[in-house]
Amino acid sequence: MVRSEGVADVVVVGSGAAGLTAALTAADVGLSVVVVEKADLIGGTTAWSGGMPWVPLNKHQRELGIDDSRAEVMQYLDGLLEGREPSRELVDAFVDHAAEALDFVESRTPLRMSTLSAYPDYYGDRPGAKLAGRSVEPEPREYRELLGDWFELVRESPLMPHVTREEMTSGADLVELSRQRGEKGVRTMGGALVSALLAGVLERGVQVRTATAARRLLTEGDRVVGLVAEHAGQELRMHARLGVVLACGGFEGDPDLVRAYLGVADALALSPAGNVGDGLRMGLVLGAAVGNMSSAVTRPCVWDGVSMLDGQPLPMMSNLRHDPACIIVNRHGRRFVNEGISYMDMGKALKAFDPRQAEYPDAGAVYMVFDQSARDRTRLGDLMPGAPTPHWVTQAETIEDLARAIGMPCDVLASEVARYNGFADSGEDSDFGRGTVWFEGLSAGGPTPQRNMSRIERAPFYATRLRYGIFGTIGGLLTNGHGQVLRPKGELIEGLYAVGNVAAGALGQTYPGGGSSLGPNITFGYLAGQRLASDALAPGAMAADIEIGE
Structure with missing residues (x-):
């Protein structure tokens, strides 16, 4: 039995930084938004990360007196990309809107970022690189009281302590500091980023549903008009007037997809269980184009052969x-x-x-x-x-x-x-x-x-x-600069968006600095939300109910 769950303007699949930013941006102009998350907990791979996006030209650079320019950013990126990016449009969209996206998130949520005083670009001796400023991190904040019951639903990282990158170089007793913060509900790194975004979307009336797995997209003609999800063994039909945003992570948790696209037979996932290519498969069924499929954010790791979490090795x-x-x-x-x-x-x-x-x-x-x-x-x-x-x-x-x-x-x-x-x-x-x-x-x-x-x-x-560890794959559905999914010849799949690790990474196979996947994920979540908001303002866009087909 399939139960109808009504109509929203936007349905977002996934609750990491990309998905929550898309939801925040759309809801900020009054759109009704539902976020569905397959896991019992919120935050996805972002919650396990350092929470440190790479954001060139951000305002925090200027606050520290660090000069930067678009020309320098492009000089640096072009020297690393060598023309191998999946789309020049994606590179330009990221560089031109990353700082704007970060400003938006900080102005609409409790998140406050700061620039690391000595955290350079990863190729700091290359033309256009900066020795500090482009990587920013969340400042510590207490979220237990702010989020209430939702606080316990934010995923905690088994890989990262409750300290900042800046504090890691301070010589402080980080073990004790992390313990104290954990007891007080203070979050840093990816946990702080997710908590702040969650606070922002909840304040704007976004419905967040955990333990709800997207199974397939609904279409009317060539347009995506909703999805079928599963919760507690029951299928739910969720209609979306304006669009569905896929933000449900990569495929590093699926050994067959990793072998097929990355050519690695014994990789270990460094992300939460469940990143098995759900969004990629849904897009491929509709004939989506893909890009950057052989790329992933890799991290050499060690596994003791024993430690497991949620059914997968914990390296x-x-x-x-x-x-x-x-x-x-x-x-x-x-x-x-x-x-x-x-x-x-x-x-x-x-x-x-x-x-x-x-x-x-x-x-x-x-x-x-x-x-x-x-x-x-x-x-x-x-x-x-x-x-x-x-x-x-x-x-x-x-x-x-x-x-x-x-x-x-x-x-x-x-x-x-x-x-x-x-x-x-x-x-x-x-x-x-x-x-x-x-x-x-x-x-x-x-x-x-x-x-x-x-x-x-x-x-x-x-x-x-x-061992070969994967923090997240960065190959996936090919999009334009607004996060709209494309077909192989460049046509839009109307009503379908992809942001985060389910999409083809804007920066191709390079990783110019700390947070080089998280920065684009936030940016394209914001750009997708903006496009959905602008579509809502188009004449007649929300005038009639949509009749759903499969």
Whole structure:
């Protein structure tokens, strides 16, 4: 039995930053909006994130006296994109409206952002880059009283503490600070962003329905006019006068789609369970075009083989690879990459193909190899200074014994460690340029070989597997600059919008700074909401009820 749930102007599928921003923008002009969220909790991938969007030309830059210009932003982006973006229209729309979108969200919600004093673009030595200002983060705020019963429905991140990025460099006792804030209902990072957006949409009368999964789109002719959702085993028909906004995340939680589009067989999702390509499939059924399908926000991670959450592995995001006494080797025992490159670029390196051997040597059994000095500096899960070595870390007294324990050629691994030690002594990594890539010195004003390399020589020696993690896919339904979904020849699928990770990422396969998916997600949520609002003002747009077909 299908039960009718009435008519709204707009139905939004998904409750991350993109979906909530679209709902906020549409509701701000008086449109009736319903948000449906498949999970029991609100926030999607945004709630697990650092909540730090990359927003060039934002007002907080100016408040700190940081000069920026559109010409510099485009110079920086064009140098990274090299013409590989899915659409120039999307790049222009993001650059021209990102700051405007952020201003709107801050003016309509309790959200207050601030610029990190020393958080540069990820390629800070490239023309047009800025050494601070484009990445902004939510200021801490208490949301329990503000949201009331809704507070408990906002997803909490198992990956991020209740502190800010700025505080992470302050030397404060972050464990105690995070604990105190958790008890008081103070949220930071992605939790703060979601909480603020939720407060904004609730204030404007938006209906937010959790545990309600979108199943298929409803059409009348070539136009999308609603959707069928499922709640508690019952199908619900939800009519949308103006449009349906798909904002239900990527497909990193579906191994078959990851294998098909990313070509990775053993990836681990770093997002909440449920991002399995629902919106992508709904769009494809209607003949939508797609773009950027081989791209994802990747993050090398470690998994202890035991920890699970909601039926999927719960990995740890590791910065151990940045330690100067740590190298990464493939299944042949060979170094293959500068260990300190950005997390996004590391994902690309792990997919490299060797045409000489006709293989992917850096996929599968990739290990971080490090010594006692690196272990003493590492805090990762239950791998803590002075604590027993956990089961997911292999320990040995010699490099040769370590190689045998992890199934690698002893002579090869020993040779690689010796070669790296020589580079540390000479101050030059002639193989992969350790200490020369900007990201290695992100918080230190740039890299140096002396700071980024040291000898791996203090026993015992350790190894743990480095895995291919995906925070979110950024390939999906192709849209125009208003978030409207396109067909392969450029025609609109009327009434259908896609924003967030369900849509083709505006910035293609590059990731210019912290929050380079979250910034566009907020921006295109805002632009989609604006387009829906303008459609509502068109003559006769809301004059008659729509008769629904399937």
